[in-house]
Amino acid sequence: MTENKSEPSHHGMDESSHRQYPNETLKLLIERGSCRSFSDRQIPNDVLELILEAGIHSATGGNLQPYSIIKITDAATKEELDRLCGAQVFVATAPVDLLFCIDWRRLQRWAQLQNAPFAANNSFRHFWISFQDTIIAAQSISTAADALELGSVYVGTVLECFRELRQMFKLPDGVFPVVLVSLGYPKVRPLPKKKLGAPVIVHDEKYHESSDAELLAAYEEKYPSWQKEITPVRLETFERVCREIHGEEFARKCLEAIREQGYFNVAQNYFGLHYQADLMVDRNADFLQITEDFGFGWFKP
C-alpha cells in the first residue's frame, strides 16, 4: 500500500508550524507524525530496550499488564508480514516490527500456579480493558521512539491475517494480536498531519452537536480542497458500495453529485473507495469465530 504521489493521500495534509512550546515533550506530542520511510540504520540494543521499557511502564488496568510484544527483526519474517499486511513495504524495510498482542495466557498460568480462580478469557470487561492496555503501551513506545529521534507507524491491517499471525508467532490460546508497529530511524522526519482542532473534538460539559455548516467547515479546514479524480473503475466501485449499503436510489443520487462536482470528495473517498463501507461490515461473523478460536468466549451467553 504505497502512496501515489500524484494523488492526494487519505492520510490528510501536512502541517508545518513555527510554534513555540513550553517544553520539548509538548513539541514532541504535537509535532509527531507517522513514519513510513526508514533508513538502513540499525537500532542499537540499548536504545530499543529503553523504548520498550517506556511502553512497559504505561498505565494498565489493575496494573495487570495483560499484553505481550513480539519483537521481529528477521528479514524473511518482516517480508512475510509486509505481504500479509497488504504490501505495506515499510513493514519489511523497518529494522524492527513490534506485534502487540492482548495476553491473558500469562495471567491464566499465573492464576493456575497460585491456586486462584480465573475467567478473563470469557469476560468482556477484561477484554475491553486489555485492548486499551495494549494500545496504551504501544503509544508510549511510539512516543519514546520519537523522543530518541526514531520514527514509527501503526499497522492496523494485521486484522486481515490473524490466523496466519497465530501460526507464524506460535501464539497460544488467550493471546490475540492487536496492532503492529514498525520502528526505525526515519529517512526524513515526517511532518505532522492536520487534525480537527480542540473546538471540534472537545465538548464543554455535555456533548454538543455542531451545525451542518460548522461540521463541513471543520472538515474543509482539515482537508482543504481535497479532490480525487473520477475514473470509470472508481465510479463502478463507488456505485457498488452505495447500492450495497443504501440501495439504488442513494447510489444514483451520489453518482449524480459526483459527476456534478467533478471529483470524489474526501468523505466519498474514505467510505466509498478506501474503506469501502460494504467490505468493512463483511467478515463480522468470521472475526467473532476468530476471537473464539483464539480462546476467547466473552460474546457467548
Ligand SMILES: Cc1cc2nc3c(=O)[nH]c(=O)nc-3n(C[C@H](O)[C@H](O)[C@H](O)COP(=O)(O)O)c2cc1C
Ligand atoms: C490503529 C491504527 C492503525 C493504523 N494502520 C495503518 C496502516 O495499516 N498503514 C498505514 O500506513 N498507517 C496506519 N496507521 C497510521 C495512520 O494512517 C496515521 O496515524 C494517520 O494517517 C494520521 O497521521 P499521523 O499519524 O502522521 O498523524 C494506523 C494508525 C492507527 C492508530
